[in-house]
Amino acid sequence: MVSPAIALAFLPMILTLIIRYRYYFVLFYRAVLVRWVQDCLTGISREERAFQYILTHATPGNPDSILDTFDYWCSKVEFISNIGPKKGLILDRLLKETCPLTVLELGTHCGYSAVRIARSLPVGARLYSVEMDQRNAQVAEKIIRLAGFDDDTVELIVQPSDEVIPRLREDYGVERLDFVFMDHWKRCYLPDLQLLEGSGLLGEGSIILADNVIFPGAPNFLRHARRSGLYELRVHRATLEYIRGIRDGMAELVFLGLK
Ligand SMILES: C[S@@+](CC[C@H](N)C(=O)[O-])C[C@H]1O[C@@H](n2cnc3c(N)ncnc32)[C@H](O)[C@@H]1O
Numbered sequence: 001m002v003s004p005a006i007a008l009a010f011l012p013m014i015l016t017l018i019i020r021y022r023y024y025f026v027l028f029y030r031a032v033l034v035r036w037v038q039d040c041l042t043g044i045s046r047e048e049r050a051f052q053y054i055l056t057h058a059t060p061g062n063p064d065s066i067l068d069t070f071d072y073w074c075s076k077v078e079f080i081s082n083i084g085p086k087k088g089l090i091l092d093r094l095l096k097e098t099c100p101l102t103v104l105e106l107g108t109h110c111g112y113s114a115v116r117i118a119r120s121l122p123v124g125a126r127l128y129s130v131e132m133d134q135r136n137a138q139v140a141e142k143i144i145r146l147a148g149f150d151d152d153t154v155e156l157i158v159q160p161s162d163e164v165i166p167r168l169r170e171d172y173g174v175e176r177l178d179f180v181f182m183d184h185w186k187r188c189y190l191p192d193l194q195l196l197e198g199s200g201l202l203g204e205g206s207i208i209l210a211d212n213v214i215f216p217g218a219p220n221f222l223r224h225a226r227r228s229g230l231y232e233l234r235v236h237r238a239t240l241e242y243i244r245g246i247r248d249g250m251a252e253l254v255f256l257g258l259k
Pocket residue numbers: 081082083084106107108109110111112113114130131132133136159160161162183184185188
């Protein structure tokens with residue numbers, strides 16, 4: 001048994017830790033505990049629960065309505081690590097400025113960012129969205145099609161990124177990637193960037209936008225972007241999706257061409 005005197009002595013330290021890391025506790029509660037309880041209660045996956053909510057609350061064929069409904073669910077009901085509305089604005093702006101014709105997304109999850117990208121693309125542009133998890137991809141497919149995007153605009157590729165990138169030219173006829181959005185496991189960022197460099201699919205001015213480079217963070221990726229001399233790098237400061245108080249950021253890399 002801990003004596004009351006010892007407990008009292010540690011109380012200020014415990015309170016300080018709780019106050020300092022309160023947003024991380026909120027994240028743990030929303031992303032892990034609520035999800036676990038809901039998994040047990042509903043017997044379906046969190047992604048399927050999100051889809052059921054969107055299906056019953058959003059307007060089919062209206063990407064704005066799908067995204068707003070998804071944002072509401074992630075803020076008020078459960079947490080999913082979509083790029084979210086605030087960092088989403090950075091993505092929207094870059095897409096509007098650059099009007100890319102061929103876009104690659106690594107990490108589709110439920111299709112939130114795929115819908116966000118697709119709604120900003122110019123006519124005739126194509127998004128290849130890569131997701132290695134079959135169950136996530138099934139939900140993403142339903143959400144992307146519910147938003148009104150067909151296979152010609154958004155092609156979902158269900159495979160790990162390191163298997164897809166080397167085959168983009170041969171299997172999908174891609175000649176150049178104008179825009180790459182990275183939002184898959186952070187440990188894959190650097191190896192996949194190097195695969196992209198080796199693929200010859202990046203051209204001068206191609207943009208790579210990488211989410212979560214501050215939290216959870218991708219230090220090796222940032223170091224390479226800074227030191228390789230291949231990119232102009234800018235980090236857009238932001239906060240983590242749907243949780244205020246946790247600092248995050250997106251890295252924008254502009255490819256300068258191979259020397
Ligand atoms: C953070 S979620 C993506 C969120 C999504 N971009 C959005 O904003 O709506 C990350 C997803 O990447 C997928 N993933 C992780 N590593 C991958 C890889 N190497 N290849 C393909 N998918 C991957 C995971 O299965 C997960 O669904």
